[in-house]
Amino acid sequence: MTSFTIPTLETDRLFLRAPREEDFAAEYDFFASDASRFVGGPLPPHRTWRALATVIGHWALRGFGFWALEDKATGTYQGRVGLWFPMGWKEREIGWTLMPHATGHGYATEAAIAARAHAYELLGWDSAISQIDPANTASKAVARRLGARFESHYEDPEYGTMEIWRHLSAAAVKEAAQ
DSSP: OOOOOOOOEEOSSEEEEOOOGGGHHHHHHHHTSGGGGGGTOOOOHHHHHHHHHHHHHHHHHHSOOEEEEEETTTOOEEEEEEEEOOTTOSSOEEEEEEOGGGTTSSHHHHHHHHHHHIIIIISOOOOOEEEEOTTOHHHHHHHHHTTOEEEEEEEETTTEEEEEEEOOOHHHHHHHHO
């Protein structure tokens, strides 16, 4: 059996923590709705549970993955943000999926900055992308706030035409912080 630890990160308003089975209820509601259309939904309950298990399994296989976002003040599950590179993916990615009640509050940007710092400073990544559906204007706005720029289109075998957004390099993030 593989043993792994999912680190907890902290931002001003959020804990980025290991996903838990109790997050399923919010994920189920999200994936039962049209709000999930940009991330493979809507999905029936059994596929939503498998998607949550995949998120956890990615940590075991790759040593990184998506964190669950928990509001520090309320303990409410807000969604997930993290690092993603499943088999067949174009490149290592920084991704975000927020629950509908959590959109518009800057949580994705706040958590993605923490995830990117983890990737660059602890995992040694020098670059990352975000793969975004061309119609997902909210996700593209998050990418822009993170300093990412549209790079190209990509034909994903599962999701179809996607946009590749290139994040600032590790060197550029380090330089900007100085």
